[in-house]
Amino acid sequence: MxxxxxxxxxxxxxxxxxxxxxxxxxxxxxxxxxxxxxxxxxxxxxxxxxxxxxxxxxxxxxxxxxxxxxxxxxxxxxxxxxxxxxxxxxxxxxxxxxxxxxxxxxxxxxxxxxxxxxxxxxxxxxxxxxxxxxxxxxxxxxxxxxxxxxxxxxxxxxxxxxxxxxxxxxxxxxxxxxxxxxxxxxxxxxxxxxxxxxxxxxxxxxxxxxxxxxxxxxxxxxxxxxxxxxxxxxxxxxLTPHEKLKLHILNLGHTVLADIWMTENRPAEETVRAILGDAGVRQRLLAIYSEEVVPGFADRGFGREAEAYVAATLERFDNPFLEHRLSDIASHHAEKRVRRIGDFMAWTPGVPMPMLTAIAGAVPVKSG
Structure with missing residues (x-):
């Protein structure tokens, strides 16, 4: 055999x-x-x-x-x-x-x-x-x-x-x-x-x-x-475009949500799906994607691919069967923030990114 x-x-x-x-x-x-x-x-x-x-x-x-x-x-x-x-x-x-x-x-x-x-x-x-x-x-x-x-x-x-x-x-x-x-x-x-x-x-x-x-x-x-x-x-x-899409859309989105979870001292067991049930949080993530992330990819010639990947990513975040805890995502947050957000900003220096800049420049600590 x-x-x-x-x-x-x-x-x-x-x-x-x-x-x-x-x-x-x-x-x-x-x-x-x-x-x-x-x-x-x-x-x-x-x-x-x-x-x-x-x-x-x-x-x-x-x-x-x-x-x-x-x-x-x-x-x-x-x-x-x-x-x-x-x-x-x-x-x-x-x-x-x-x-x-x-x-x-x-x-x-x-x-x-x-x-x-x-x-x-x-x-x-x-x-x-x-x-x-x-x-x-x-x-x-x-x-x-x-x-x-x-x-x-x-x-x-x-x-x-x-x-x-x-x-x-x-x-x-x-x-x-x-x-x-x-x-x-x-x-x-x-x-x-x-x-x-x-x-x-x-x-x-x-x-x-x-x-x-x-x-x-x-x-x-x-x-x-x-x-x-x-x-x-x-x-x-x-592989580079595919690595960038995953790192700077899916993983970046996770880190943005973890940053919100940490700075706002949200419930300890909150999941990705649960935090996105908050209309204000969802709108903040959507704004980052539409106003900073997709334009950044478009500046590198991958705008259409980024739009499709964002849509697929949001479906994944809304998975009703997945309990993806933000406490897990938030581990090693400082390093992830550099690689997922800071490196994206460095890769697309010609696109203004005030929302991502605010996250990249902060060092939040989860209390309690």
Whole structure:
């Protein structure tokens, strides 16, 4: 049973994003094949998830929210996962799949997934994801196998470039052969990707609840292999416009609302949907979008795209099934304010932005 897609990570995001897309594409005959999922952390409480991911009947994904003005509440079964392995317990099997079957490798390993500490090589299996990936790539190279496509899905800008640099740094220390380095640079495709879907809740033992909106942009390059064809997957020449739309509309909107929540000392458990039920708050956000954000994008040649993305974003914010707490969004607010608002203003210096300037210049603190 060959699985040309190998996935590192069992996150609910991947379950309701890439794995769901691949399952839908398989039904149309438009996917490379099925998936082997690898649990990277060794967390014992996730053992039940592994078995459920590869169950013959699949696992459920519930899609709830609004799209194009319609309420959506439906359930789908995802049957794209053929095999689920633990890196800690099934390392030899992981090596075999990576060496003999994989054509595309996906990953979603969390906020610290790219960290490789000094104890990385303390056990029989490297502790970090980069350490595991490097060992597997060396194993494949040593077996004289052809290259493959890596499509990291971590929320890191230029994630493929970042992962490549990390692997090459580790390679210079752990496997310093020049031929191996040449193979990593010439035969392995390091794809940059952008993923966008809110997956709000896990289901046990496997599955998730997700919003209808879903997007996966993959920056195209010679030799890149996509895992499937799907309406939510877009091969693009440049990720930058898509990164900017997400960061400076969706994420910027979240930070604007968090700033209002903090400065006005609003209810501790207030959600995005609830705060937008306040007509005054909604009007302030709409004014920022229409008078500052969209004109900023228009100044860079993306006005029409920004208008469409704002409309989709407001539908996502109004999702009646999503309880997105502003207290969560407000974490690391100062850093987010710089990246989401300050960087946008710097990117569009020719457009006056008094409302965003007022937010960017304040440092609110949530009392109590």
């Amino acid at each position: 060959g699985t040309p897609i190998l996935q590192f990570g069992t996150s609910r995001f991947l379950q309701a994003h890439a794995d769901l897309f691949i399952g839908e594409a398989l039904e149309r005959g438009e996917a490379l094949g099925r998936i082997t999922v690898v649990q990277t952390t060794g967390a014992p409480e996730r053992a039940g998830r592994l078995a459920a991911l590869a169950a013959p009947g699949g696992y459920p994904v519930i899609v709830r929210g609004r799209k194009d003005g319609r309420a959506i509440d439906c359930e789908q079964q995802v049957t794209s996962v053929a095999r689920a392995l633990s890196a800690a317990n099934d390392w030899d099997a992981v090596r075999q799949v990576f060496r003999e079957e994989a054509e595309v490798v996906l990953s979603n390993t969390g906020d610290t997934g790219y960290a490789a500490g000094p104890d990385d090589l303390a056990g029989a299996v490297p502790a970090s994801f980069p350490g595991k990936l490097l060992a597997l790539l060396h194993d494949r190279f040593s077996a004289n196998r052809r290259g493959l496509t890596l499509l990291p899905c971590e929320l890191v800008s230029r994630n493929g470039d970042v992962l490549k640099r990390l692997i090459l740094d580790l390679q210079a220390d752990r496997y310093p052969e020049s031929d191996f380095r040449s193979w990593l640079c010439g035969s392995v495709i390091w794809g940059n990707t952008l993923v966008d879907r809110i997956v709000s809740e896990p289901l046990e033992p496997a599955g998730a609840i997700a919003e209808p909106y879903a997007f996966w942009a993959i920056e195209n390059q010679p030799g890149l292999t996509a895992p499937c064809s799907h309406p939510a997957i877009l091969l693009v020449d440049d």
